[in-house]
Amino acid sequence: MVDIYDKIKEGERGAWASIVAYLVLSALKLTIGYVFLSSALQADGLNNLTDIVASVAVLVGLRISQKPPDADHAYGHFRAETVAALIASVIMALVGLQVLIDAARKLAGGSGEAPQAWVAGVAVLCAAAMYGVYRYNRDLSIKTGSQALMAAAKDNLSDALVSIGAAVGILGSQLGMPWLDVITAFVVGLIICRTAWEILSDSLHRLTDGFDEQKLAEIRDTIGTVEGVQEVREVKARVNGSQTVLDVVVEVSRDLSLVEGHDIADRIEEEMKAKHDIYFVSVHVEPKEEEAQKPAADKEV
Known part of the structure; x- marks a missing residue:
């Protein structure tokens, strides 16, 4: 490259x-x-x-x-x-x-x-x-x-x-x-x-760090397709000259190891380079928040 x-x-x-x-x-x-x-x-x-x-x-x-x-x-x-x-x-x-x-x-x-x-x-x-x-x-x-x-x-x-x-x-x-x-x-x-x-x-x-909203949505969609990403919590982008600087927060499974989470971040960076020509990517990996337990059904009287 x-x-x-x-x-x-x-x-x-x-x-x-x-x-x-x-x-x-x-x-x-x-x-x-x-x-x-x-x-x-x-x-x-x-x-x-x-x-x-x-x-x-x-x-x-x-x-x-x-x-x-x-x-x-x-x-x-x-x-x-x-x-x-x-x-x-x-x-x-x-x-x-x-x-x-x-x-x-x-x-x-x-x-x-x-x-x-x-x-x-x-x-x-x-x-x-x-x-x-x-x-x-x-x-x-x-x-x-x-x-x-x-x-x-x-x-x-x-x-x-x-x-x-x-x-x-x-x-x-x-x-x-x-x-x-x-x-x-x-x-x-x-x-x-x-x-x-x-x-x-x-x-x-x-x-003033403005960025195209449509392009930002396309970037978010690409991140969402990366294997291991369960949810894209936040995507921020700004233009630095002719380059784009990207900050990403994603949620992954709580059962993954630190190394597995790092591998997901690497895959996101590679996708950004390949599909959006973005070389400056910072990825923060968060454990997926557990869903609140549903309330038990009312017992029949």
């Missing part, structure tokens, strides 16, 4: 792929958008700049997450990835608001000169390139089990869709509606802000 730290290190390739792609595409979009008067393409380029920050945050988080536990971090450094995502979301939100303000000023000022039609082709090519990065990161995240990389892949896909939207705005401006390009830039700003909010809310949920 591949060590979890090896999986995290392998996920760095996806972060680097995103960074390189965003550097090239943002420079291309901002240059062409500025020279050929496309507000939508400029906004899309700014969007990619924020994505560079997000990708760097993922990379830094992955690097720090690989540090082993020490005296001050008994559970390791996995949450560094979540903190980095939180910082990146704030930066993304600020850039998104700037795009909205600039678009509103241009729309109110009547700035609406139509960019050339071929600029839309640039946006489509950029969308195709970003979709390729999305497929690469998605496949790599499935292989490594990296939740952070899967989030980055979803961001890549949203960027491809934003570029398609920019192309639509540019082409629309060729139909006698030059203001449509500015409107598209405004929509792109909204998408940036929405993505930032989604990352922010998810990061806060993880940092």
